[in-house]
Amino acid sequence: MSIVKDTALAESGRRKIHWVRDFMPALGGIEARFEKEKPFAGLRVAVSVHLEAKTANLGYVLSKGGAEVRLTGSNPLSTQDDVAAGLASMGVETFGIHGADPETYKAHLLETLSFKPHLIVDDGGDLVHLLGSERPDLAEHLMGGCEETTTGILRLKAREREGILPCPMMAVNDAKAKHYYDNKYGTGQSVWDAIMHTTNLVVAGKTVVVAGYGWCGKGVAMRASGMGANVIVTEVDPFKALDATMHGFRVMPMDEAAKYGDIFVTVTGCKDVITPKHFQVMKNNAFLTNAGHFDCEVDVAALASMAVKREVRRDDIEGFTLPDGKVLNVIGEGRLVNLAAGNGHPAEIMDMSFAVQALALEWLVKHQGSLEKKVYQVPDEIDDEIGRVKLAAMGLGIDTLTPEQVEYLNGWKA
Numbered sequence: 001m002s003i004v005k006d007t008a009l010a011e012s013g014r015r016k017i018h019w020v021r022d023f024m025p026a027l028g029g030i031e032a033r034f035e036k037e038k039p040f041a042g043l044r045v046a047v048s049v050h051l052e053a054k055t056a057n058l059g060y061v062l063s064k065g066g067a068e069v070r071l072t073g074s075n076p077l078s079t080q081d082d083v084a085a086g087l088a089s090m091g092v093e094t095f096g097i098h099g100a101d102p103e104t105y106k107a108h109l110l111e112t113l114s115f116k117p118h119l120i121v122d123d124g125g126d127l128v129h130l131l132g133s134e135r136p137d138l139a140e141h142l143m144g145g146c147e148e149t150t151t152g153i154l155r156l157k158a159r160e161r162e163g164i165l166p167c168p169m170m171a172v173n174d175a176k177a178k179h180y181y182d183n184k185y186g187t188g189q190s191v192w193d194a195i196m197h198t199t200n201l202v203v204a205g206k207t208v209v210v211a212g213y214g215w216c217g218k219g220v221a222m223r224a225s226g227m228g229a230n231v232i233v234t235e236v237d238p239f240k241a242l243d244a245t246m247h248g249f250r251v252m253p254m255d256e257a258a259k260y261g262d263i264f265v266t267v268t269g270c271k272d273v274i275t276p277k278h279f280q281v282m283k284n285n286a287f288l289t290n291a292g293h294f295d296c297e298v299d300v301a302a303l304a305s306m307a308v309k310r311e312v313r314r315d316d317i318e319g320f321t322l323p324d325g326k327v328l329n330v331i332g333e334g335r336l337v338n339l340a341a342g343n344g345h346p347a348e349i350m351d352m353s354f355a356v357q358a359l360a361l362e363w364l365v366k367h368q369g370s371l372e373k374k375v376y377q378v379p380d381e382i383d384d385e386i387g388r389v390k391l392a393a394m395g396l397g398i399d400t401l402t403p404e405q406v407e408y409l410n411g412w413k414a
Helices: 007-021 025-037 053-064 081-089 102-113 126-134 150-162 176-199 215-226 238-246 300-306 347-366 380-393 403-410
Strands: 044-048 068-072 093-095 119-122 144-147 169-171 207-211 230-234 263-266 286-290 309-314 317-321 327-331 375-377
Touching: 007 053, 007 081, 007 347, 025 053, 025 347, 025 380, 044 053, 044 102, 044 126, 053 068, 053 081, 053 347, 068 102, 081 093, 093 102, 102 126, 119 126, 119 347, 126 144, 126 150, 144 150, 144 347, 150 169, 150 375, 169 347, 176 215, 176 263, 176 286, 176 327, 176 347, 176 380, 207 215, 215 230, 215 238, 215 263, 300 317, 300 327, 347 380
Parallel strands: 044 068, 044 119, 068 093, 119 144, 144 169, 169 375, 207 230, 207 263, 263 286, 286 327
Antiparallel strands: 309 317, 317 327
């Protein structure tokens, strides 16, 4: 039985789910085929992804493909209680409550896994961690899974190196449909949607410090620049730093950038990116936000220990007053700002990412028994199919290589 905050919220949740379904044509096309072919008949699928409307649609589509689905969130602050209730009312077992404490959050993860799934969809690696460490008994029937995030894939590869990966895993985050589209354009828009809605302040003219210039960082910096911000990028990779420079952004270490920023956005997937030495030199009323998966990029605990006062200043904004009277503002507790203080990526963006998830799970089923316990890349044919479907849905066409061009590209003669 589902565990949600209030079943009376179901109608509101269903409205949100039906709304995004209208704007997810690629996943809709897959759903139509799945409903006929039932590729997951007799299989159990556990999903741990941010529990909002687009994720709910993915869970519903998998259920239409014959799967018994259990779905939970991947961050307590991103769970939307009405969506959880709405999805449960649509026949998908759902476990999630907004703002759950760590113990309750873990209990929801375990409840999601308790039916011993055949397949998993993970976002940050929480399911894999439990199945590969604390509860290997729940992995008895596990045949494979997919990972949605950069952070999660780093953890999967670490497990693979140590020989403790519980099953074959598909690196959905590395798919072209994910990092070209979702990471850059989805993160770029949804981060600023959340910051602007939460603060009700202008971006133009402010100095924005973006920590990390991977695909997500590129999107955040691009959108900030487009709205008139002065952008500074901090990096540890020399070539990403050069890339940022070639895009017209200033590049410097965080120790220096901390003095200039009005808004900070961390997008690194690493810990301790902004620490006490940076807090000490920041401007009064600077904003600290994180767009990485885990809430360890901005050291909010250290900031709290430095503060002489902390108060809620607006919904999802907490102010920390330092001994010198300066106030630093943290949005969304330092968790994923676009979900903790916003609605996440637009539906059209998640259409492609979740289409990859659905087809990758189908691929794992078709190849069960022949796969090793390692991280696999999404096959090109899946990526290319989703790209073609998305272009068609947008009314766009592209050229096709002639046989002579194919021969030329595959040959060595001029």
